Amino acid sequence: MIRSTKRLLATGFTAFALSNAAYAQTELTMFYPISVGGPLTDVVDGMISDFEAQHPDIKVNAIYAGNYNDTRVKALAALNSGQPAQLSVLFSIDVHELMGIDAIVPFDEVVKTDDERAWLDSFYPALMENGIVENQVWGIPFQRSTIVMYYNKDAFRSAGLDPEQPPKSWEEMVEMGQKLTVRGSNNEVNQWGLMIPSTGYPYWMFGALAMQNDEVLMNSEGNKTYFNNPGVVEALTYWQDLSGKYAVMPQGMIEWGTLRQNFLEQKTAMMWHSTGNLTAVKDNASFDFGVAMLPENKRPGSPTGGGNFYLFKDSSEEERRAALQLVRFMTSPEQAAHWSIATGYMGVSPESYETEALKAYVADFPPAAVARDQLKYATAEFSTHESGRIRKLLDDAIQAVLNGQQSAQEALDSAQNQAQRILSRY
Amino acid sequence: MNRFNQLYAWLMLLPALVLLLAFTHIPALTTLWHSLFFPARGRNPSEFAGLENYRSMLDDAVFWQAFHNNLWYAIGTVPTSMALALAMALWVNSKISGRAALRLAYFTPTMLPMIAVANIWLFFYTPEIGLFNKILNSVGLTGINWLGDPNWALISLMLMTIWKESGFFMIFYLAALQSLNKDIYAAAAVENASPLYVFRRITLPLLMPTTLFVLVNAVLNAFKLVDHLFILTKGGPNNATNLLLYYIYENAFSFFDSNYAAALTLVLLILLILLAVVQFLLVERRIHYR
Incomplete structure (x- = not known):
């Protein structure tokens, strides 16, 4: 009750502040880890602002929270203290633990359309192995290696x-x-x-x-x-x-x-x-x-290895839908290709390797395809x-x-x- | 009137008391209560465990190793960093040129955040490309796998801690030295006392209150400061550098067993109280307060 009042107030203020915006914004908070070298926070920030430009009704606070352990601790601490967090990139292997403490919802409960259901099947099966438990999809591959x-x-x-x-x-x-x-x-x-x-x-x-x-x-x-x-x-x-x-x-x-x-x-x-x-x-x-x-x-x-997107249970229907949009954007073939080129992480779907950007990159720099080719032997x-x-x-x-x-x-x-x-x- | 004074006193104490209760004593009690349960797992709610968490601590080899490590860590860091702090304070308190710069140099390690320092030292310690092994190699010695060899890992942590801590303690000694009464030294000079004698019979006894303060803080820090473990070793190799507080963190946030972590916390708390009491009893008798 208090939380929903708070949220109402917050939305009210945001609407008031953006007097030219006729709609109420949905605000999302996500935590994400980085465990390898390079200035990757800039890459994530860039992707997030592209998303916000495409979806003016959604505002995203993407918070870099350290390595995988740190990020899990911070995300769970935020949830425990009642701060909102609707989604996060967390260790792909934390799925049993996150389910055990009842923190996450399966994507199957959030997807509505056939298009969205088909999207769940668009990733490399080896990358889905850690995300599927009891025949439901709990984690969507993002920074995978x-x-x-x-x-x-x-x-x-x-x-x-x-x-x-x-x-x-x-x-x-x-x-x-x-x-x-x-x-x-x-x-x-x-x-x-x-x-x-x-x-x-x-x-x-x-x-x-x-x-x-x-x-x-x-x-x-x-x-x-x-x-x-x-x-x-x-x-x-x-x-x-x-x-x-x-x-x-x-x-x-x-x-x-x-x-x-x-x-x-x-x-x-x-x-x-x-x-x-x-x-x-x-x-x-x-x-x-x-x-x-x-x-x-x-x-x-x-x-x-690496991190998956998870949706947190403690969120409104609206927020879950917005979070789903964000996850779809971040794992779309174009963004996955961009992310893969910027980092070396894998393009998470076969389609991402069909994009012009990644095709050209792989042709010019064949090592970029090794991880993908190895996927057929991966577990x-x-x-x-x-x-x-x-x-x-x-x-x-x-x-x-x-x-x-x-x-x-x-x-x-x-x-x-x-x-x-x-x-x-x- | 007296009644009013009493009330007045309690009212003055109230803000501090509320803060102390809210952030120290009540959490300590809830920790105790929490430590008597098993964690909730999935759909099973948390069950009452009695003293089971404490009993499993007795069989927990990692706990005992962390306990031993922590004692050695305290023994290795506290006396050395205090002695260094005193030596540095005496040095920068004497009349030498460039004194301010020297003081600043000694204090710099303290100002840097532990995590930043650990990230730098991680590269100092790296066997093939690190600074320390390059120095050893240049004088013809074979390098050491500082953080990767269980025989050296804890010692490596101690070295960094001493470097980090002694500058901090130096500040307290320096402040104390500057407040000492000059007349006593003048009297000693009249008696033609040797510098060593002056130090042993005048300076050191007069510094005892500071020494107690620094000692208590140094011992506490030896159990409290684990920031560098996250960067340097994560308690490894094979728990060779696991310390109690880090093990508590692991249990609470890596193993999701906050109940066992609560039990460990309580043990650490009791250990620290015991250590503080011992220090006060031992050192108090040798202190000359003015």
Whole structure:
């Protein structure tokens, strides 16, 4: 009651202030995260003002709120304190948690027309995997990525490797990595063969290795994990061996946040990173670089990652309709193409790759299509009930192994036991 | 008249009392109440848990590690930053040229926001391209994976904290030094006392009230300041740098378990109260208030 009065007052004031506007404006607040490099807030602001120009009856406050965790915290804190927020871009894998606390509504409840229903089916199926639960669409893909391998073609040339033939298998990655590891006179390493980041989102990188070894980490209901399956243990052992046995990667943690800089300063010849970094690498690399799909062992693969649009439950019918319009605009082929070119994130629908802008861009810069081509091998990102806690168990196990504190078998056994204990309730 | 005075006193205290109740004591009590429940999950409402949250804390290896880390973190940062603060204060209190610039230089780290500082230090600490390893390499030493090696990560955090905190504490020591009575020093000079003797027998005892104040604040900060963890390590690798307050944050906002977070908060609160009491009891006896 108080809130609706407040809203009435607010609308009244807005209408009063815009005395030339005959209609009442719908005001939307959305939070969004950015987890990769580059001045991306400007890009989002630009898209939002284009939207407002097309829809003068809708005003959007788009608030940049930090990384994925920060954004979730801020959005939920705003909701809890009764501040309005009608939609947000949040981690695609938060869907179970957001449903669990009853914060979001499925898009199926908001779409009305056949056109809108068809729109729900217009995205790449792999990108929808994390957004569809119990046969309803809860998340619409926006800033979505897969992991790709960036490699330094100049370094390949100096090592006597073919710069157009990046490693295709785990063995090749080790062999080439050894040739690409350059040591100085005191045996200190001047350039590493490979870096896979192990802070920030280690479970994500590990999801790729596990998938390449033909294993999954969880079931689709999100109530079972398979951390200590033999293939999973093998995948983690391989990761560990990259720095131990094969010595193509530095020991200890490799920081997510500074890895791109390491690659740009040619301290590593190859790196695994989000495709969302592509444009930042392109703009800053002083050398010839390439982008490749991740190598395969038993099969190719990478989890998808990134953020989806969610609609919050605590909003009026009008606001939900306005929010839907905004989401449709932001994920429309033209905007998705614009966003993809500005960042390196994927165009979220096949149609976006049919736009003139993205077609021309891909023709001129083929790496921009690698993430899309990899989509056919992609799987859902790791997501379970109590995601945060389960993810931390896996992250801790990975870090313990990479730091040599525990063997892969020990660490994953213990993570599996603890995860099962937590998930037994679901 | 006396009655009126009483009423007057209470009325004067009322605004502060209301604020204190509203923002400190009532939240503390609701935290206690909150910690006795399990979180609501999906359509299941929150259930009464009794002391179950506290019992699971006993088996929670990460909690114990955060607890130990925090103790080491306090031991590692508090004495060093206080000693440095005192040394810097003595130095910039003496009559040297460029004193104002030096004071400002020492105070600069304090003025910078922790998050900004952490973002800069993240690159200092980066193994291959960071400043620190470049320095080590230039003198022929092999570099360290500062934040990525569990043996070094907590120490790296301590280094940055000491750098950040000592300038802040220096200000308190400097203010105290400037208010000391010059006559005592004149008397000491007449007695031909050595500088070390003057420091040990005059300056240090007279600074004791400040030392207690700084100590209490430094210890509190060792448990309160976790901003840099968000940027530098996120508590990793494998919880090697997880501190109590950060673990509370993780539970509340990453795991959506605000009830367990409430229980942890209460434990932290009790720990801080105990530490404060111990400090007052120990140091109080050695203080000479004028």
